[in-house]
Amino acid sequence: MPGAPRSPPPHLLGGASRPASNDLGLLTVQQAAGDYHRVIGAFKPLYSGHWLTTGGSKGGLAAVFHRAFYPDDVDATVAYGGSH
Helix, strand or coil, rough: CCCCCCCCCCCCCHHHHHHHCHHHHHHHHHHHHEEEEEEEEHHHCCCCCCCEEEEEEEHHHHHHHHHHHCCCCCCEEECCCCCC
């Protein structure tokens, strides 16, 4: 959407988001969904209107899982090129 603010959360294990442990068994889709939930919760008081999550590939899967765990956070989710 032109003019809409965008702020994608970083993927777990990406860049500065690297945890102290390299044990991937400690990372879950629930944690990724919770990250989206916290980011959206922080910005919702600042931006009124409709909310949309979107992403491609890994980001698309994260958006879908976020919607599954927190269906009332956003009005729509568009995922493209996600794995199955």
